[in-house]
Amino acid sequence: xxxxxxxxxxxLYPPQNSPGSAHASAITSVPPKKRLEIVDKVVITxxxxxxxxxxxxxxxxxxxxxxxxxxxxxxxxxxxxxxVIQFSHMFxxxxxxxxxxxxxxxxTGKESTKLFHSSIIENSLNPTWNFPxxxxxxxxxxxxxxxxxxxxxxxxxxxxxxxxxxxxxxxxSHVSFVDEQLADITTPFPPNSTFLKFADxxxxxxxxxxxQLSSEEDRPFQVNPAQVRKSYTLDxxxxxxxxxxxxxxxxxxxxxxxxxxxxxxxxxxxxSNKSSSPIISTxxxxxxxPSSASSPALRSAIEAAMFLxxxxxxTDRLRIREMKELILQRRAQLQKSESQRHLVRESxxxxxxxxxxxxxxxxxxxxxxxxxxxELMYEMGLIxxxxxxxxxxxxxxxxxxxxxxxxxxxLDEEKVATALGHTAHLVSVFAYYLxxxxxxxxxxxxxxxxxxxxxxxxxxxxRSFPLYSRGMERVRFDYAVFLLNKNIEQLMTHFGLRITxxxxxxxxxxxxxxAAAFIRRYDDEQRYG
Numbered sequence: 231x232x233x234x235x236x237x238x239x240x241x242l243y244p245p246q247n248s249p250g251s252a253h254a255s256a257i258t259s260v261p262p263k264k265r266l267e268i269v270d271k272v273v274i275t276x277x278x279x280x281x282x283x284x285x286x287x288x289x290x291x292x293x294x295x296x297x298x299x300x301x302x303x304x305x306x307x308x309x310x311x312x313x314v315i316q317f318s319h320m321f322x323x324x325x326x327x328x329x330x331x332x333x334x335x336x337x338t339g340k341e342s343t344k345l346f347h348s349s350i351i352e353n354s355l356n357p358t359w360n361f362p363x364x365x366x367x368x369x370x371x372x373x374x375x376x377x378x379x380x381x382x383x384x385x386x387x388x389x390x391x392x393x394x395x396x397x398x399x400x401x402x403s404h405v406s407f408v409d410e411q412l413a414d415i416t417t418p419f420p421p422n423s424t425f426l427k428f429a430d431x432x433x434x435x436x437x438x439x440x441x442q443l444s445s446e447e448d449r450p451f452q453v454n455p456a457q458v459r460k461s462y463t464l465d466x467x468x469x470x471x472x473x474x475x476x477x478x479x480x481x482x483x484x485x486x487x488x489x490x491x492x493x494x495x496x497x498x499x500x501x502s503n504k505s506s507s508p509i510i511s512t513x514x515x516x517x518x519x520p521s522s523a524s525s526p527a528l529r530s531a532i533e534a535a536m537f538l539x540x541x542x543x544x545t546d547r548l549r550i551r552e553m554k555e556l557i558l559q560r561r562a563q564l565q566k567s568e569s570q571r572h573l574v575r576e577s578x579x580x581x582x583x584x585x586x587x588x589x590x591x592x593x594x595x596x597x598x599x600x601x602x603x604x605e606l607m608y609e610m611g612l613i614x615x616x617x618x619x620x621x622x623x624x625x626x627x628x629x630x631x632x633x634x635x636x637x638x639x640x641l642d643e644e645k646v647a648t649a650l651g652h653t654a655h656l657v658s659v660f661a662y663y664l665x666x667x668x669x670x671x672x673x674x675x676x677x678x679x680x681x682x683x684x685x686x687x688x689x690x691x692x693r694s695f696p697l698y699s700r701g702m703e704r705v706r707f708d709y710a711v712f713l714l715n716k717n718i719e720q721l722m723t724h725f726g727l728r729i730t731x732x733x734x735x736x737x738x739x740x741x742x743x744x745a746a747a748f749i750r751r752y753d754d755e756q757r758y759g
Contacts, residue, residue, distance in 0.1 A: 232402075232428055232429065233361075233366045233402070233428075234361060234402070234426040234427060234428050234433075235360065235361060235427050235428060235429065236358055236359060236360045236361060236426075236427040237332065237348075237358070237359045237361065237377075237424075237425075237426060237427070238356075238357075238358045238412065238424075238425040238426075238427060238432065239330070239332075239356065239357050239358070239379065239422065239423065239424060239425075240355075240356050240412070240419040240423040240425065241355060241356065241418075241419040241420065241421050241422065241423055242328050242330060242354075242355045242356070242357070242379075242381060242395065242421070242422060243355070243421035243422060244381065244395060326383060326384070326385075327352075327353045327354065327355060327383075327384040327385075328353075328354065328355060328381045328382065328383060328384055329350055329351070329352045329353070329381065329382050329383070329384050329386075329392070330350070330351055330354070330357050330379060330380065330381045330382075330392075330395075331347070331348045331349060331350045331351070331379075331380055331392070332348050332359065332377060332378060332379045332380070333345075333346065333347050333348070333377075333378045333380070334346040334375045334376070334377060334378075335375065335376045335378070336374075336375050336376065337376060342376075345375060346365060352384055353384045373401060373402050373403055374399065374400065374401040374402065374403075375399075375400055376397060376398070376399050376400075377397065377398050377399075377400050377424070377435075378394055378396075378397040379394070379395045379396055379397075379422075380392035380393060380394050380395060381393065381395045395422065396422055398424065398435060400426070400435045401435070401437075402426075404435070404436050404437060405426060405433035405434065405435055405436060406433060406434045406435075406436045407431060407432075407433055408425065408431065408432045408433060408434055409431060409432055410430070410431040410432070411431075411432075412425065412432055472550075472554075476547075476550070479546065480543065483539055483542070483543055486539070487535065487536055487539045490535050490539075491532045491535065491536075494528060494531050494532060494535065495528060495532075600749065601749065601750065601753045603663050603664055603746070604746040604747070604749035604750040604753075605750055606663045607660055607663060607664075607742075607743065607746035608743070608746050608747050608750050610656060610659055610660070610663075611743040611746070611747070614628055614629050614652055614655070614656045615628070615629065616628050616736055616739060616740045616743060618740075619632075624737075626736035626737060626740065627736075628649055628652045628653060628656075628736055629649075629652050631645055631648050631649040631652065632645070632649065633646065633649035633650065633653065633735060633736050634646075635731075635733050635734045635735060635736075635737075636708075636711055636712075636715070636733040636734075636735065638699070643698070643699050643700045644677060644700070646698075646699065647677040647678070647679075647697065647698035647699065647700070648676065648677045650677075650679065650697040650698070650711070650714070651674065651675065651676040651677045651678070651679040651697065651698075652676075653714065653735060653736070653739060654672045654674045654679040654681065654697055654714060655672075655674035655676075655679070656739065657672060657714065657717050657718060657721065657739070658672045658674050660721055660742065661717070661721070664721075664724060666720070666721070666724055668717045668720060669685060669716065669717065669720060670682060670683055670685070670713040670714075670716060670717055671684075672714070672717065673694070677698055678696075678698055679696075679697040679698070680694045680695060680696050680697060680710070681694070681695055681697060681710050681713045681714055681717075682694045682695070683695065683709075683713055691706070695707070695709050695710035695713065696710055697710045697711070697714065711735070712732075714735065715732050715733065715735055715738070716732070718735065718738045718739050718742070719732060719738070721739075721742045722738060722741060722742055725742060725745040725746075727741055727742070727745060
């Protein structure tokens, strides 16, 4: 069973003009220095603090438990020896602040056991108490208790007693969820609303049948089905607002017309009085002529003013009608623009979907192309195999022909030219497969291959350099080997490989072949596991 963390009361309000609903504020017809024994938590008051004038005396009656009865003016006395007190004026001010506290008790048979007494919260109509954590150690097994709330006016003396505002029986297994926060509730709270705060929100106590408990007949969030009416639509509210504005405008214009007519009548009567005063003194029967003469003029002036005001009203109505038509046209344009925007949004969404599909297709094709390029390069490596000598470290052969690392002194020129021709052919085929334009184009012709330099400015002689040394200048041959190594460096950069020595021709080209073989082997592992 979940346990509440706090008790929240909202809109505390004592019922008016009911027995036991408020305390007496004064007792008038009491002998001096005679104190009254007040029953059921009422302040014992002396007559010295009471008002003396009759009109200030509250209409109350008090019965004490002795053989005397004290009553206020115009209130009949009650039977003696009755322990009943009726109050009606101490809480006569609506919305006055209250001091309040609550108690929790349980009933076993005819005996009542008080379980908890809260602290007093002063000057509040919406008090909130947090339950102490150790309260539920003994109450968790009960699950039900009687909740009593006591209040008194905040302006009363500190010794003033409290009276019981209401009492309800709370069963923690029968509560109804309201909301996570009371601030989110837009419905006004009825008087004396009781909420229990749990970890997940606020609840209202209910009885086992599901009805909400309260000290009042009305509880929050209950609506009489007979009072339910259909709500207004937005267009209906707009029309009502426009009609209301037009009615107010007509009322104001009518008031102006009436005030103008009154002013005209007043001015006409003043003029008639001035003109009729000498006639009255001489000829008593002539006083009718000025008024009768001024009445048509006054009537015509009023009619003219009313006609002008009517014209203005009609003009304003026409202007309002034109504005309504303009608003309707703008609304139609907005609807059209909204439909176009919806179409554009749908087309954009379709284009994004198509773009995503194209990107996935491009990635798939690019992956397939990369795998195919690696396979072709691997097959070219089988045609021009590059092997390392098992006996001499750092010595490499291409298609069985030894090619030193850019130092060809003392070697057979034809073998060196043949190895360079194989290397140049392999590099040009790799660049073709990878669709990679070489910086220095190669013309592979076996042992008579050449390489061109169209980048270097002011290069002496022809732009084509031989990859063979027989019958050629040594400088041009060495520069051709340098350009071939630069092309191999470009291939290594394409695969993300790092070059350590540019002069190592076959080792660098072997690294490119190993990279292609790795891509092919990785794809086979991903495809076949």
